[in-house]
Amino acid sequence: xxxLKKVIHNLDPxxxxxxxxxxxxxxxxxxxxFLFTPKHVTEKxxxxxxxxxxxxxxxxxxxxxxxCLLFGIYNTGHWHYELLSHxxxxxxxxxxxxxxxxxxxxxxxxQVLPLVIVSYGAGLxxxxxxxxxxxxxxxxxxxxxxxxxxxxxxxxxxLWMVAVATVFAVVIGKEVFGGTGMxxxxxxxxxxxxxxxxxPTKMSGDKVWKSGTDEIAANFTANGDKLPDAYxxxxxxxxxxxFVGDSPTVAGKSLSGAASNSEMIxxxxxxxxxxxAFIGMIPGSVGETSVLAALLGGAxxxxxxxxxxxxxLSFFAGGFVFGLLMNAVGANAYMEIPAYYHLVIGGxxxxxxxxxxxxxxxxxxxxxxxWYGFLGGGLAILIRVLNPAYPEGVMLAILFMNxxxxxxxxxxxxxxxxxxxxxxxxxxx
Amino acid sequence: MSINMSKAVRLRKGLxxxxxxxxxxxxxxxxxxxxxxxxxxDFHGLVPKLILKEGQKIKRGEVVFYDKYNKDIKxxxxxxxxxxxxxxxxxxxxxxxxxxxxxxxxxxxxxxVDPSNASRDEVKKIMLxxxxxxxxxxxxxxxxxxxxxxxxAIFVSAFDSAPLAPDYDFIxxxxxxxxxxxxxxxxxxxxxxxxxxxxxxxxADKAFQNAxxxxxxxxxxxxxxxxxxxxxxxxxxxxxxxxxxTVNPQDVVTIGKFFAEGKFDPTRIVAYTGSEAENRKxxxxxxxxxxxxxxxxxxxxxxxxxxxxxxxxxxxxxxDGYLGFYDAxxxxxxxxxxxxxxxxxGWLGPGLDKYSSHRLFPTWLxxxxxxxxxxxxNGEERGFVVTGEMEKVLPFDxxxxxxxxxxxxxxxxAMEQLGIYEIAPEDFALCEYVCTSKIDIQEKVREGxxxxxxxxx
Numbered sequence: 001x002x003x004l005k006k007v008i009h010n011l012d013p014x015x016x017x018x019x020x021x022x023x024x025x026x027x028x029x030x031x032x033x034f035l036f037t038p039k040h041v042t043e044k045x046x047x048x049x050x051x052x053x054x055x056x057x058x059x060x061x062x063x064x065x066x067x068c069l070l071f072g073i074y075n076t077g078h079w080h081y082e083l084l085s086h087x088x089x090x091x092x093x094x095x096x097x098x099x100x101x102x103x104x105x106x107x108x109x110x111q112v113l114p115l116v117i118v119s120y121g122a123g124l125x126x127x128x129x130x131x132x133x134x135x136x137x138x139x140x141x142x143x144x145x146x147x148x149x150x151x152x153x154x155x156x157x158x159l160w161m162v163a164v165a166t167v168f169a170v171v172i173g174k175e176v177f178g179g180t181g182m183x184x185x186x187x188x189x190x191x192x193x194x195x196x197x198x199x200p201t202k203m204s205g206d207k208v209w210k211s212g213t214d215e216i217a218a219n220f221t222a223n224g225d226k227l228p229d230a231y232x233x234x235x236x237x238x239x240x241x242x243f244v245g246d247s248p249t250v251a252g253k254s255l256s257g258a259a260s261n262s263e264m265i266x267x268x269x270x271x272x273x274x275x276x277a278f279i280g281m282i283p284g285s286v287g288e289t290s291v292l293a294a295l296l297g298g299a300x301x302x303x304x305x306x307x308x309x310x311x312x313l314s315f316f317a318g319g320f321v322f323g324l325l326m327n328a329v330g331a332n333a334y335m336e337i338p339a340y341y342h343l344v345i346g347g348x349x350x351x352x353x354x355x356x357x358x359x360x361x362x363x364x365x366x367x368x369x370x371w372y373g374f375l376g377g378g379l380a381i382l383i384r385v386l387n388p389a390y391p392e393g394v395m396l397a398i399l400f401m402n403x404x405x406x407x408x409x410x411x412x413x414x415x416x417x418x419x420x421x422x423x424x425x426x427x428x429x
Numbered sequence: 430m431s432i433n434m435s436k437a438v439r440l441r442k443g444l445x446x447x448x449x450x451x452x453x454x455x456x457x458x459x460x461x462x463x464x465x466x467x468x469x470x471d472f473h474g475l476v477p478k479l480i481l482k483e484g485q486k487i488k489r490g491e492v493v494f495y496d497k498y499n500k501d502i503k504x505x506x507x508x509x510x511x512x513x514x515x516x517x518x519x520x521x522x523x524x525x526x527x528x529x530x531x532x533x534x535x536x537x538x539x540x541x542v543d544p545s546n547a548s549r550d551e552v553k554k555i556m557l558x559x560x561x562x563x564x565x566x567x568x569x570x571x572x573x574x575x576x577x578x579x580x581x582a583i584f585v586s587a588f589d590s591a592p593l594a595p596d597y598d599f600i601x602x603x604x605x606x607x608x609x610x611x612x613x614x615x616x617x618x619x620x621x622x623x624x625x626x627x628x629x630x631x632x633a634d635k636a637f638q639n640a641x642x643x644x645x646x647x648x649x650x651x652x653x654x655x656x657x658x659x660x661x662x663x664x665x666x667x668x669x670x671x672x673x674x675t676v677n678p679q680d681v682v683t684i685g686k687f688f689a690e691g692k693f694d695p696t697r698i699v700a701y702t703g704s705e706a707e708n709r710k711x712x713x714x715x716x717x718x719x720x721x722x723x724x725x726x727x728x729x730x731x732x733x734x735x736x737x738x739x740x741x742x743x744x745x746x747x748x749d750g751y752l753g754f755y756d757a758x759x760x761x762x763x764x765x766x767x768x769x770x771x772x773x774x775g776w777l778g779p780g781l782d783k784y785s786s787h788r789l790f791p792t793w794l795x796x797x798x799x800x801x802x803x804x805x806x807n808g809e810e811r812g813f814v815v816t817g818e819m820e821k822v823l824p825f826d827x828x829x830x831x832x833x834x835x836x837x838x839x840x841x842x843a844m845e846q847l848g849i850y851e852i853a854p855e856d857f858a859l860c861e862y863v864c865t866s867k868i869d870i871q872e873k874v875r876e877g878x879x880x881x882x883x884x885x886x
Contacts, residue, residue: 001770009768033809036768037775040806045854045871046741046861047734047762048446048592051783051790053808054865055776057815060789139811181812181866305788308817364816364830413831417846420826424668 008032026128029137054180058140060306061354064297065147068350071293072286073112076155077104079210079233079283080111086231087220097281108155111211112286115150115162122163123149126170130179141180141187141360142170148188148354151287152347152395155211157195157202165191165198185402186361189395196395204391206234206252209283228252235284236272236345237384237391243268243333244388261333268337277344288347298353307357310369311376315352318377319343326385334385342381351394352377361402365412372408376401437629438663440650442824444786444859446592448740449799450760452700454599455710461532465508465695465717466516466525466751467493471744472563473572473875474882477504477523481512490537490559490693493526501576505560507695507716509535525751528717539691544614545642552617561687563754564680565618568661568673570878570886571853580672582621582665585612585681587637588628590655591739591858595700595757597678598634599711604682605636611685615676616642626660637678650824658856662825667851669885679757699723699752703740703761704801705733714752720759721749728761734804736760741858742871765805776808783807786822786863811866819870822859827852829860833870836877841884849877 014020015028032038034055042049081094081104094100123146127138149166169191174183196203207213210233217227231252234242239250243264248255251271255264272282280290287293301307323339330336342348356362356376363372376397383393390396469477477494481487489509496502508530516525539559544552556562557576567574574580588597601608616623622644627633629647637645646664653659657675667673676684679698686694695715701723702709708727714720724735725748736743737753740760744753752759769775774782780790784800792798819829827848835843854871861870 001773005768005770034771035775036770037805037807038809039766039768040809041734041764041766041804042806044869046858047736047743047745047760047804048448048740048784048802048862049805049807049867050787050863050865051780051785051792051807052787052863052865053776053867054811054814055771055808056789057787057865059777141814179812181814303788359816360814362816365828366817366820369817409831413828413847416826416828420846420848423666423826 005036008035023132026131026135026137030128030131033137054140057306058143060304061144061301062147064300064306065144065151065287065354067293067296068151068287068290068354069112069116069147071280071290072151072155072288073108074101074105075108075280075283075289076111076211076286077106077108078281080104080107080212083210083213083216083227083231083233087216087227107211111155112150114159115153115155115157115286116147118159118162119149119166120146122166123170126167126175130175134179139180141174145169145187145191149191151350152188152192152285153195154203154208154284155286156208156213161195161199161202162191165195168194181360183360185399186355186358189355189399189402192395193399204238206232206238209233209235233283235391236268236277236282239268239271240334240337240345240384241388241391248333261336264333265336265338272341272345274341274344277341282345285347288350291344291349294349294353298349301353301357307353308359308362308369310366311357311362311373312352314370314373315356315377316343316349318374318379319348319352319381320377321374322378322381326381342384346384346392347394348377348380351380351398355394355398356401361405363405363408363412365409367415368405368408368412371412372401372405375404375408435644436646436664438646438648438650438660440648440654440659440663440824442821443590443651443653444822444863445590445651446740446784446802446862447797447799448592448784449704449801450702450706450709451593452595452702452709452711454596456599456698457710457712459712459714459718459722461508461530462714462719462722463530464513464527464719464751465506465530465715466527466719467504467506467717468525468751468753469494469523471754474879475573477526479515479523479526483512483515486511487528488535488537489533489695492558492560493528496573499576501557502562502573503557503560504563505537505693507693509533527751533695536692541691542688544610544617544688547617549617552614555688556614556684559687559693561684561693564676564684565615566675568658568667568675568853569669569850570882571658571855572882574674575672578672580619580621580674582661583615583619583623583674583676584657584661584664585615585623585625585643585676585678586655586657586660587625587633587678588631588655589739589757590628590652591741592652593700593702593758593760594655594739595698595702595711597757598631598637600698600700600757601636601678601682602634603636605639607682607685607689608636608678609640609642609685610688611676611681611683612640612643614684614688615674615681618674621665624660624664626657626664628655653824653856653859656853656856658851658853659824662827662851669845669850671850677755677757680755697752698757700758701727701761702758703736705730705763706759706761716752716754718752719749720746720752723759724748724761730763732764732766734762734764736762740802741862742855763801763803765803767805769805787818787865806867808865808867810868813866813868815865818863818865819857819860822863823857825851825856829857829870832877833857833860833868833873836873836880839880841880844877844881845885849881854878 085094173190380393380397476497513529565574832847
């Protein structure tokens with residue numbers, strides 16, 4: 001270690017101002033400060049400082065995302081082989097969740113790892129460009145965004161789209177505002193929203209949630225056998241949305257137009273066991289399906305104090321309360337779906353734990369965080385149930401609350417100001 | 430509740446940073462240092478006008494310089510001797526006025542005055558003329574008190590809660606009379622109360638417990654419970670246009686002694702603390718003393734930082750530097766100017782050697798363990814990212830992040846509304862300590878106060 005330290009820091013002068021490789025300083029700084037906490041000492045103010053820094057904080061978030069990543073890899077593999085099991089006799093047993101474990105992991109890795117690599121590659125490249133322009137090394141914020149972006153995508157999204165979305169999000173979402181700590185919108189959600197609106201066919205519908213659907217469909221058409229629609233499958237949210245329309249569908253099976261609300265809900269319950277949904281054994285974006293994995297990550301973030309319990313708790317509470325509110329209105333089958341379902345399907349838990357808690361874009365006051373979370377969770381359900389265009393409301397709800405967070409804070413600050421003023425008034429009275 | 434009643438305050442927020450290196454409860458007399466110095470930088474915003482020239486003889490208690498912008502405020506020599514050197518920095522700014530010590534005998538003296546029987550103007554004049562006024566600071570702004578204003582209250586904190594802080598119960602033990610005299614003098618300066626605030630966790634020395642002519646309050650909690658700023662905020666907060674004066678307990682004794690004896694008593698009992706300090710105890714020396722006789726022989730390692738004051742708010746000085754005017758503590762810490770491999774002692778290490786308020790480190794599992802912290806920044810400066818961390822260590826009804834941002838954007842209205850009149854940099858020292866983004870918060874607070882002084886006072 002000492003030798004490494006020596007080798008690296010003997011290079012210091014060459015990268016400093018006036019040195020031979022001065023221009024490469026941001027790159028050098030990034031690498032050397034990753035390996036060694038620099039020897040900067042306190043110059044002003046407190047002579048001692050807390051051990052914590054942004055690197056350790058952000059590393060913990062990346063660590064907390066690992067359960068979602070691992071589960072997402074397996075889940076991607078599973079739904080690919082599940083689809084195959086319907087049409088290819090060779091894989092007929094693979095519909096069972098744990099059958100063919102190795103092959104599913106391998107397939108998942110092949111699909112998901114490139115997403116991760118492209119997201120990090122594109123994002124870090126942009127970050128470095130801005131680092132070179134501003135003369136500083138990599139700021140840690142993107143390490144988290146880079147992992148979040150692939151986890152919010154369907155596994156089959158083309159890699160170039162991931163790259164474009166990432167570049168867009170980092171440049172327009174963050175760097176134009178001044179970089180880490182200055183952005184208004186969550187970077188990862190900006191990337192997702194960009195793709196969602198620019199390339200909707202790759203981000204929604206009922207052909208994208210089981211990896212390899214297009215390919216399998218093509219192959220089996222060639223054999224003169226069309227892949228039945230029933231197998232391709234929408235997400236649970238897509239099904240729920242169909243309840244509001246003319247042709248209610250559950251897991252690819254059309255329900256008769258005359259099905260009553262309770263019949264629809266019952267068939268939905270049969271297709272999506274809440275326990276399965278909680279564990280994450282349903283199709284969806286790579287990292288969003290498993291509530292269990294998200295909560296595991298959430299536990300890490302809460303245990304280490306990195307994420308705000310106020311936001312996570314109030315986000316879930318908001319979702320549940322607005323779910324109940326929908327139940328109370330009960331105008332259609334979607335509204336009547338038990339409120340707890342909302343919390344275990346789609347990206348609700350993932351959004352609550354990893355997206356809403358982004359401290360830069362969330363409310364910054366302690367009370368503000370409660371309102372921000374509650375309204376975010378509630379809005380997500382409102383968008384899901386009431387807006388026929390968007391099956392998943394979590395992304396839009398959080399982005400909207402990102403924009404509203406300063407307003408929420410404004411009211412909390414005004415409250416503080418008037419309380420402080422009152423203190424003096426009562427005293428002199 | 431009326432403000433004239435004693436108050437018992439309980440704080441939920443704050444942070445006690447547990448460091449190795451408390452001073453033993455032993456007092457040792459130190460030989461008279463050969464040089465003492467007055468450092469204008471100890472008094473924020475002071476531009477001194479020197480009365481004496483280099484080489485001139487000076488008595489103990491004789492005026493050395495006065496405040497250019499407030500000629501009534503004067504500084505006196507703590508010792509008899511001669512003006513050895515005026516050390517200047519950039520733009521000829523005076524950094525140190527060094528006085529070569531001959532002894533204490535040659536002294537300026539007046540007839541003793543019982544402050545209880547004197548008028549406010551008399552007390553004020555005596556204090557101004559004899560170099561006692563600089564001991565009094567004011568809120569707002571945390572600068573030397575303006576003699577032209579009458580404060581609504583005066584606050585003395587009977588304890589210091591900062592890391593390794595000196596124990597004022599120990600320092601003041603046996604000085605009951607002088608302390609009382611000092612309080613009587615202070616009481617003349619205000620129409621309101623003199624508040625003496627004790628630590629409710631430990632029984633206070635008799636000098637505090639039996640103090641008369643004061644309002645005794647109690648406060649319980651972690652640092653900054655001992656800061657006057659915290660106590661003012663909870664007992665009698667400062668609104669715009671109001672003034673509160675504050676004085677350190679040992680300085681109250683110095684003021685009291687002057688009224689009792691008619692002579693400036695420069696005695697200062699100083700706690701020698703810190704993990705790199707050896708032979709740690711309380712040394713009896715004088716204001717502005719050269720500290721080389723304490724520090725140079727009593728170090729356990731070479732590469733150290735010597736601080737006049739505590740680890741959070743003190744001033745960095747050399748090993749042969751001078752004790753700060755308000756300081757009753759010297760802290761010696763290991764200098765942290767070394768690279769730390771990320772997996773062992775660096776950012777991703779187990780962190781058993783780091784004291785953190787964040788649960789990202791095992792500090793919170795290690796209970797009463799004491800730490801040998803060095804001066805490494807433990808990271809690099811970043812924009813604000815993490816929220817809620819400062820709120821946990823600031824026991825004020827003040828939103829720290831919003832106030833700091835108001836200061837950064839020089840938004841005077843917001844600064845006023847968010848509480849700038851109540852705070853001093855030292856109150857935000859813990860916010861600076863816990864800041865993940867390594868922003869120099871105390872400096873920001875001072876910048877804000879300077880703007881307020883310029884624009885609003």
